Amino acid sequence: MQATATKLKGRRGDSVLFDNLGFTISRGEALVITGPNGAGKSTLLRILAGLLAADSGEFLLLGDDGAALPVLEFAHYLGHRNAMKRELRVQENLSFWKSFQRSDSGEGLSVDEAIDQIGLTGVAHLPFGYLSAGQQRRIALARLLVSHRPLWLLDEPTAALDKRSDRLFADLVRQHLEAGGLAIAATHQPLGLENVRSLELSGIHSAASEEVWA
Numbered sequence: 001m002q003a004t005a006t007k008l009k010g011r012r013g014d015s016v017l018f019d020n021l022g023f024t025i026s027r028g029e030a031l032v033i034t035g036p037n038g039a040g041k042s043t044l045l046r047i048l049a050g051l052l053a054a055d056s057g058e059f060l061l062l063g064d065d066g067a068a069l070p071v072l073e074f075a076h077y078l079g080h081r082n083a084m085k086r087e088l089r090v091q092e093n094l095s096f097w098k099s100f101q102r103s104d105s106g107e108g109l110s111v112d113e114a115i116d117q118i119g120l121t122g123v124a125h126l127p128f129g130y131l132s133a134g135q136q137r138r139i140a141l142a143r144l145l146v147s148h149r150p151l152w153l154l155d156e157p158t159a160a161l162d163k164r165s166d167r168l169f170a171d172l173v174r175q176h177l178e179a180g181g182l183a184i185a186a187t188h189q190p191l192g193l194e195n196v197r198s199l200e201l202s203g204i205h206s207a208a209s210e211e212v213w214a
């Protein structure tokens with residue numbers, strides 16, 4: 001499997017945020033997107049997820065046989081918001097996502113297993129809104145585990161996490177990559193992983209972006 005962006009141009013209103021942007025990652029690889037506030041990291045991730053249209057260029061997810069796969073069905077998108085209902089219990093939120101995100105690309109963990117994995121055993125019965133900001137973010141990460149999707153698109157996934165949870169997150173991504181997954185993340189935290197590429201967006205009106213091996 002391969003994720004390839006070719007000559008992507010992203011715009012918000014009259015501002016071109018990036019142009020001629022390209023990268024390729026394969027199974028087991030991650031791409032980290034960096035850049036100052038407003039550079040267009042979230043915009044790029046939303047374009048990759050199919051939530052926003054690119055001005056031009058394309059993003060393709062290709063299966064091992066070279067056939068294009070629908071990103072909406074093969075990717076998890078984790079945005080700034082956690083996408084959980086505050087008044088529903090943790091168990092109910094994750095059960096909803098498990099059923100909603102069902103895909104052909106494989107079963108995920110059970111809700112209880114996912115909660116254990118992110119180190120929050122015992123919170124399943126609590127309303128999501130009762131949890132601290134960091135705990136809420138960890139439950140949002142558990143959403144990535146309850147159904148299997150090979151591509152993870154993550155916008156500031158470690159926002160509100162403490163150092164221990166940062167390491168836990170890095171372990172989750174490592175396991176995902178080792179199992180043949182791909183990840184693209186906008187994050188200011190080094191992931192502490194091998195096989196990580198970096199893509200720096202330099203800001204509004206810039207046509208330049210730079211891809212380097214981290």
Ligand SMILES: Nc1ncnc2c1ncn2[C@@H]1O[C@H](COP(=O)(O)OP(=O)(O)OP(=O)(O)O)[C@@H](O)[C@H]1O
Nearest residue numbers: 012013017035036037038039040041042043044204
């Ligand atoms: N809905 C919108 N309409 C118009 N402009 C927008 C919209 N959403 C974002 N923008 C603008 O697009 C630019 C890029 O925003 P974006 O959220 O992609 O940046 P970012 O790199 O993710 O920033 P941050 O690091 O602060 O999260 C910003 O200048 C922002 O004001």
